[in-house]
Amino acid sequence: MSVKKLYPVSLWISVRLGFHFFVMILPWLHGIEGSEKPGNVELHCIVNKYQVLTCVWNKQSDVNDNYTLYYWYSDKEYTAAQCPHYLIVNQTTFGCQLSEIETFSTFTVKLTSNKQESLPMRKFDKLIDLVKMDPPSKLQVTNTSSLELRLQWEQSYGSLRSHCMTYQVQYKNMASDKWTVKNASSTLFILPSYDPKQTYTFQVRSKLSKFCANSKFWSDWSQAVSWGRNITVTGMAWYIKRSCGELKDQLYRETLHCD
Secondary structure, three states: OOOEOOOOOOOOOEEEEEEEEEEEOOOHHOOOOOOOOOOOOOOEEEOOOOEEEEEEHHHHHHHHHHHHHEEEEEHHHHEEEEEEEEEEEEEEEEEEEOOOOOOOEEEEEEEEEOOOOOOOEHHHHHHEHOOOOOOOOOEEEEOOOOOEEEEEEEEOOOOOOHHEEEEEEEEOOOOOOEEEEEOOOOOOEEOOOOOEEEEEEEEEEEEEEOOOOOOOOOOOOOOOOOEEOOOEEEEHEEEHHHHHHHHHHHHHHHHOOOO
């Protein structure tokens, strides 16, 4: 049995899954419903784009009472195997990582310890339903002669297929603080009849579509990208652009290099 030691930074824990980092706060992770009774152990699981499964539990034991996780496919409990890679923080086991999982098979995980306490056992019909994708990246906005804004982006698929993806786009302009959300089936979204005097901000998120899974998780929203005055701006440039529109003092406008 091999062990991965992790070191906490504040309340955040970064777990290496495949070739990227998946950041989580343990009480936030929604992989599986756990017991609602205070003091009981809750077990949460999630799968990344490389089909790596990570399960964590919310109750940390002392060094002499680390939890043990067993897993098996189908209903063959007699084939149960122990977790090959435990996740450790402060000398305490809090999770397990499994690579090369069979995402379309029935899968069961069971938590045990040397204490006489009620510990969770969870069964999943398909692990593919627990996949959470990375957010889309490299968003680009262009305008067309037909007065449309065209938003395009890239999606990292890992070991999954591009036709399995579905997307949501949210956008707003400077005249409103309310986001409008639209569905998209590809990495292209067209906003017709936009106001060329406004600045528009876009974000995109992704998940597996109903054709490939009954997905429970959307990805996080992508980094925002904004369009206005025939240019695309991101990050601090967007902040400066908005500040320039609001500031009336000429000295500060010159400091921000406003037009």
